[in-house]
Amino acid sequence: MPYKILNKIKLNSLMWKLGLEAPLVARAAKPGQFIILRIDEKGERIPLTINDLDLKKGVITVIFQEAGATTKRLGCLKEGDFVEDVLGPLGRPTSFGKVGRVILVAGGVGIAEILPIARYTKSLGNFVLTIIGSRTKEILILEEELKRCSDRLVVTTDDGSYGIKGLVLDPLRDVLAKEKFDLCYCVGPDIMMKAVSQVTQTCGVKTLVSLDANMVDATGMCATCRVTVGGKTQFVCVDGPEFDGHLVDWDGFMKRQKRFVEEEKRALGSFQSPHKNCMYR
Amino acid sequence: MVKVGLGFEMKTQDPEDRINNFNEVALGLTEKEAVDEARKCLNCKKAACVDGCPVEIDIPAFVQYVANGEFEKALYKIREKNFLPAICGRVCPQEDQCEKMCILAKKGKAVSIGNLERFVADWEIANNRKPRVERPASRGMKVAVAGSGPAGLTCAGELAKMGYDVTIFESLHKAGGVLTYGIPEFRLPKKIVGLDLEYLKGFGVKIEGNFLTGKTKTLDELKTEGFKAFFLGIGAGLPYFLGVEGENLNGIYSANEFLTRTNLMKSYLFPEYDTPIKVGNTVGVIGAGNVAMDSARCALRLGAKEVYIIYRRTEREMPARIDEINRAKEEGVRFELLTHPTKFSGDENGWVKEANLLRNKLGEPDSSSRRRPVPIPGSEFRMKLDTVVCAIGQGPNPLLPRTLPGLKLNDDGNIIVGKDHMTSIEGVFAGGDIVTGAATVISAMGAGKKAARAIDNYLKAKPASAS
Numbered sequence: 001m002p003y004k005i006l007n008k009i010k011l012n013s014l015m016w017k018l019g020l021e022a023p024l025v026a027r028a029a030k031p032g033q034f035i036i037l038r039i040d041e042k043g044e045r046i047p048l049t050i051n052d053l054d055l056k057k058g059v060i061t062v063i064f065q066e067a068g069a070t071t072k073r074l075g076c077l078k079e080g081d082f083v084e085d086v087l088g089p090l091g092r093p094t095s096f097g098k099v100g101r102v103i104l105v106a107g108g109v110g111i112a113e114i115l116p117i118a119r120y121t122k123s124l125g126n127f128v129l130t131i132i133g134s135r136t137k138e139i140l141i142l143e144e145e146l147k148r149c150s151d152r153l154v155v156t157t158d159d160g161s162y163g164i165k166g167l168v169l170d171p172l173r174d175v176l177a178k179e180k181f182d183l184c185y186c187v188g189p190d191i192m193m194k195a196v197s198q199v200t201q202t203c204g205v206k207t208l209v210s211l212d213a214n215m216v217d218a219t220g221m222c223a224t225c226r227v228t229v230g231g232k233t234q235f236v237c238v239d240g241p242e243f244d245g246h247l248v249d250w251d252g253f254m255k256r257q258k259r260f261v262e263e264e265k266r267a268l269g270s271f272q273s274p275h276k277n278c279m280y281r
Numbered sequence: 282m283v284k285v286g287l288g289f290e291m292k293t294q295d296p297e298d299r300i301n302n303f304n305e306v307a308l309g310l311t312e313k314e315a316v317d318e319a320r321k322c323l324n325c326k327k328a329a330c331v332d333g334c335p336v337e338i339d340i341p342a343f344v345q346y347v348a349n350g351e352f353e354k355a356l357y358k359i360r361e362k363n364f365l366p367a368i369c370g371r372v373c374p375q376e377d378q379c380e381k382m383c384i385l386a387k388k389g390k391a392v393s394i395g396n397l398e399r400f401v402a403d404w405e406i407a408n409n410r411k412p413r414v415e416r417p418a419s420r421g422m423k424v425a426v427a428g429s430g431p432a433g434l435t436c437a438g439e440l441a442k443m444g445y446d447v448t449i450f451e452s453l454h455k456a457g458g459v460l461t462y463g464i465p466e467f468r469l470p471k472k473i474v475g476l477d478l479e480y481l482k483g484f485g486v487k488i489e490g491n492f493l494t495g496k497t498k499t500l501d502e503l504k505t506e507g508f509k510a511f512f513l514g515i516g517a518g519l520p521y522f523l524g525v526e527g528e529n530l531n532g533i534y535s536a537n538e539f540l541t542r543t544n545l546m547k548s549y550l551f552p553e554y555d556t557p558i559k560v561g562n563t564v565g566v567i568g569a570g571n572v573a574m575d576s577a578r579c580a581l582r583l584g585a586k587e588v589y590i591i592y593r594r595t596e597r598e599m600p601a602r603i604d605e606i607n608r609a610k611e612e613g614v615r616f617e618l619l620t621h622p623t624k625f626s627g628d629e630n631g632w633v634k635e636a637n638l639l640r641n642k643l644g645e646p647d648s649s650s651r652r653r654p655v656p657i658p659g660s661e662f663r664m665k666l667d668t669v670v671c672a673i674g675q676g677p678n679p680l681l682p683r684t685l686p687g688l689k690l691n692d693d694g695n696i697i698v699g700k701d702h703m704t705s706i707e708g709v710f711a712g713g714d715i716v717t718g719a720a721t722v723i724s725a726m727g728a729g730k731k732a733a734r735a736i737d738n739y740l741k742a743k744p745a746s747a748s
Contacts, residue, residue, distance in 0.1 A: 024497050038454060044546065044555035045454075070555055085454040087491040216546065216556070217462075219452050219493060220678050221518040222538035226529055233522065233529060238680055252529060255631030259531040263557035270552050 002082035006059055012139045015065045015109060016075055017051070023058025025050070025088040031120040032094030032210065032242060035060065036218045038085035039073055046070055047215045047237070049113040050089060060088075063112035063141065069267035090218050091241045096208065098124045100182040103175065103205070104150070105168050105196050107133040107188030111141050113210060114187050115149075121185070122149040129181070130154070131171050133188070137162035169195055176203045183208070186245060190254050197245030207245035211236045211253070214260065227253045291396055296611040300581045303466040303549055306608060307371070312350075315400040319347035322392045325384055330394060333382035335727030336369075336435070338362045340379055340394055347397050353410070356401040360412075364438040365431070365477040365726070367406070368460060370399025371469050373723045374602050406476060414483035420444040422740060425508040427494035427681060430458020431722045432713025433514030434481060435729030436736075441484035443737055448508075449486060452493040455545065458516055460722070462545040463537070465575050467582070468605075471544075495684035500709065509743070510708045510736045513696065514729060517714035518678035522671055523567065527625030530633040532561060536572045536672035543579045561667025562586045565636060567622060568672035569599040574606060576670040577614045585668065588614050593621040593641055593654040619643070619654065623661070625669065636664050675719045685709075693718065702732035703739070710736055 007019040025035060034049045052061040066075045077083070094117055102121050106114035111132045122128050130150040134140035135158045147153050154171045155163030164171055168188075175181075176199065186196045187210040200207040213225035213236040220238035227234055230247035234240065292308045293299070299306050310318065322344040330340040338359055346355035359366045375381075375395035383391035405412065424440050426433045429451040437447045455461050457474045482488065494500070500511055520535030522528050539558070542548040546556035560583040566576045569592035580588045590609070592599060595618050599606060610616075617638075624637040640660035643652035677694040689697045689705035695718055696711040698704050704711050712728030714720055 024492070028497060042547075042554045044557075069552075085491050087452060087454070087493060087497075089496060090493070216538060216541050217453060219518070220680055221462075221520070222541050223520050223522075223535040224538045228529055252631065256529065256531060258630070259632075260557045260559065263551065263559065267552045267555060267557070 002084055003086040005077055005079055005081050005083065006057070008077070008079050011063065011141050014139050015063060015112075015141060017061060017063045017112075018074070019054075019059045019061050020083070020086055021058060022060050022086045022088070025086060026053045026055055026058050026060050029053055029060060029089040030093035031116040033089035033091050034218075034241065035062065035086050035088035036090060036215065037062070037074075037083055039070065039077070040084045043073070043084065044070055045085070045087075045216055045218065047090070047212065047218055049116075049210075049212075049241075051112045051115055060086075063109060065109040068264045069271040072268070072271055087218070090237060092239070094120055094242060096183060096185075098126055101127040101180065102129070103172070103181045103184045104128060104130040105132075105172060105184060105186040105188070105192075106130070107168055107192045108135070108139075109141075110188030110192075110210075110212075111146070114185070115142055115145055117185055117187070117210075118146055118149045127151050129175065131156070131168045131175075133157070133168035133192075134162075135159065167195075168192065169199060172196060172199055176200070176205065181205050184245075186210075187212075190250065190257060193245060194248075194250040194254070197248070197250070201246045208242045209245040209248065210241045211243060211248070212241070213237075213253075213257065227256070291393075293608070296608075296613070299467065300578075300612050303582055305470050306467050309403050310396055310400045312352075312404075315347055315352075315397055316350055318393050319344045319397055321385065321390070322348065323384060329382035329384065330379040330392075333378040333380075335378070335723050336363045336730055338379075338398075343401070344392060344394065344397060347401060352401050352404045355397075356405055357413075359398060359401065360480075363726070364435060364481050366398050367402035367473045367477050368431075368469060369723060369726070370395055370397075370402055371473070372460075372464060373398075374721055376603060378723065402473075402477075406473075412480045412483060414480065416483070416485055417442060417444040419446060419485075422446060423448070423506075423508045424510045424512070424736060424740075425450060425494075425500075425503050426512045426514060428458060428514040428516055428713075428715075429456035429488055430514055430516045430713065430725065431460065432516070432715075432725035432729040432732075433458065433512065434478070435726040436512045436514060436710075436712065436733045437486045437729075438481045438484060439730050439733030440736060441481075441486045443733070445737075445740075447486050449488045450492040450494045450497075451488060451490045453545065454490050456488045456490065458514075462541045463572065463575070465540065465544050465579055467578070468575065493680070495681040499684055510740055511710065512729070512732055512736065513681065513704070513709065513711040513715060514713045514725070515678060515681055515715045516725075517675040517719040519676040519694075520671070521674045521676055523622060523673060525622060525624055527627060527633065528671070530625055530627040531631045532559065532627075532633040532667055533625060533669040533671065536566075536568070536576045536670050537675065539576050539670045540572070540579065543583065549579075549583055558583060559668070560585050563666050564588045564668040564670065565591050565617075565622075565664065565666040566670045566672055567591050568674070569594075569601055569606075570672065570674070571601045571605055572675075573670075573672035574601045574609045574614075576672050577609055578612055580668065580670065581612055581614065589617050589664075589666075590614055591617045591620050591622065591636075591638070593619065594643065594651060595619060598651045617664075621654065621656070622669075625666075633666060633669055636666050636669065638662055638664055675714075677715050677718070701735040701738070702728065703735065708739065710739075 641654035713725035
């Protein structure tokens with residue numbers, strides 16, 4: 001049975017927010033979990049983090065950035081359209097509980113994924129410092145929402161168009177030099193999560209990262225999402241998506257993330273917008 | 282284990298052609314061939330073939346109908362016991378079951394029962410006959426089945442036939458389990474799977490896809506919705522790896538991944554279909570079961586130039602069906618026997634390039650009663666490979682068991698059941714690969730069938746008011 005797109009909001013030149021009618025997923029979803037979405041019969045199965053939900057309406061929200069052919073195709077769907085498949089909620093939910101002072105770090109579209117974590121962290125009575133980074137101001141998302149569930153919010157942009165100029169690493173180092181934190185939670189581009197994990201490791205702050213890997217079934221069957229953590233092979237879909245950032249074999253993981261780059265380019269090359277100039281946008 | 286050869290050679294697509302397409306390899310019997318083959322049957326009074334059938338098909342009866350040209354009657358004789366004849370006719374290891382027990386097998390001329398089963402199922406399709414289904418009176422009692430593979434489908438079908446209101450919950454977007462994601466189109470066309478499923482649905486079985494039991498809803502939640510009993514037919518979904526260095530390199534797939542991309546996601550039609558697959562020139566498939574043969578033959582069709590089956594024992598011990606081994610050979614798959622990998626190494630971008638391998642000799646028989654492979658010291662050699670498919674078996678997927686704290690598992694993680702197929706949780710039954718470890722389609726179907734009877738007995742014995 002297909003799943004209706006109840007609302008679709010353009011967040012900026014790259015990102016969309018979709019409200020999907022998926023009452024069973026909404027009922028069961030917990031912070032940190034994700035769905036598998038497949039647009040239609042010919043579509044691939046892609047994992048998307050559940051960003052928000054409306055239990056009464058049975059709606060889950062996902063935020064995605066147009067990158068490959070599938071996300072571009074998703075970007076061309078309209079309110080009232082359907083996607084063929086939504087499976088979830090998947091992955092282990094976030095469960096670190098009340099630990100004291102927590103620093104949240106997110107970058108790019110990963111900011112969408114930190115929002116449910118921030119709400120969870122705050123609701124348990126933790127102190128929450130959130131650092132979010134974006135390439136430029138135009139594609140920065142959810143600042144207001146995150147302010148509401150953070151004791152402090154720091155914003156960086158690579159080009160200095162908003163907040164502190166530079167990467168999230170600079171304010172992170174500053175804060176960690178002055179204050180004590182019990183936990184860091186990071187989600188964003190792999191290279192950022194790796195760098196953040198390195199910084200927190202030198203300061204001895206336990207760090208959870210939420211990995212976003214290529215998946216097929218996402219139920220532990222295909223193992224395409226495998227990653228070495230602390231010398232052991234783990235599956236992001238069922239053992240994760242959260243792992244100890246200090247134990248992840250980042251170089252191995254990042255190489256695995258590139259295995260379909262050529263095919264993705266090919267798919268993008270043959271991608272054609274269903275609407276001329278994609279009028280909807 | 283001595284393999285009985287086929288009593289009959291079915292026409293196949295020419296190997297040189299078929300490695301360029303995913304169309305079915307075995308072309309089926311003509312009416313005349315089927316009738317002639319059926320006439321070989323001696324119609325034994327004590328039919329040993331039936332003892333060899335896990336779902337107890339009345340084989341002599343259906344074969345006699347074929348011999349008389351009464352194909353529809355033959356089909357419904359099979360359907361009394363088996364919902365999935367078009368599937369079983371293709372993928373059952375008949376040479377180890379019914380055909381092995383056939384009295385004519387001693388002369389190497391067993392009646393080709395599997396081919397006849399396939400023939401009558403295909404006859405219905407070819408003649409555009411709509412299957413007839415008599416829906417029984419409803420008993421107004423709900424049973425939930427987790428997993429839509431052979432075990433779950435059979436259990437659901439049997440229960441529906443008894444009048445239960447059955448819903449199958451399937452996590453993938455398509456039903457069929459291994460029949461859909463695993464076994465390739467050229468061995469089991471998906472249209473055939475679809476038609477057998479339609480027949481099953483005719484009995485009122487509901488199939489809910491995109492539903493991961495335990496995650497989308499827990500068993501307790503389903504209980505509050507009125508489900509009175511459960512059958513877990515969730516299969517052996519967890520891929521095993523060798524545990525050697527370099528196994529997470531790019532280009533190394535589990536057979537599950539390789540086959541799921543190919544069959545379920547149709548990546549052989551990329552980029553028309555969105556899911557990619559990458560196959561290099563030289564492919565090594567580790568293992569020699571049916572899954573390994575399927576992977577090797579898919580690799581050829583996906584454009585590989587050389588494909589090797591790398592197996593630690595000899596051809597004699599290979600678990601694959603003899604048909605599948607022969608067809609792989611015809612297609613040009615090469616066999617590196619008495620060999621096992623010890624390490625994979627890759628290039629600077631993390632792509633596998635080479636395997637280190639050791640030669641074995643056969644030692645004493647092990648717990649599987651097959652002779653154990655013993656590495657020969659100093660026999661190490663290397664092989665250039667740019668794709669590796671690990672097809673050394675699958676274990677139980679722990680996802681659903683993790684959500685059921687009271688569920689007893691064995692050391693391998695398989696669900697423990699009693700003679701009645703009930704697990705350690707009352708009202709929760711299990712069968713198929715999740716109980717036995719990876720086995721065959723038909724043994725899972727046999728388990729599904731027995732569990733259905735047990736569920737029926739359980740529900741009948743229960744006072745109607747009890748939850």
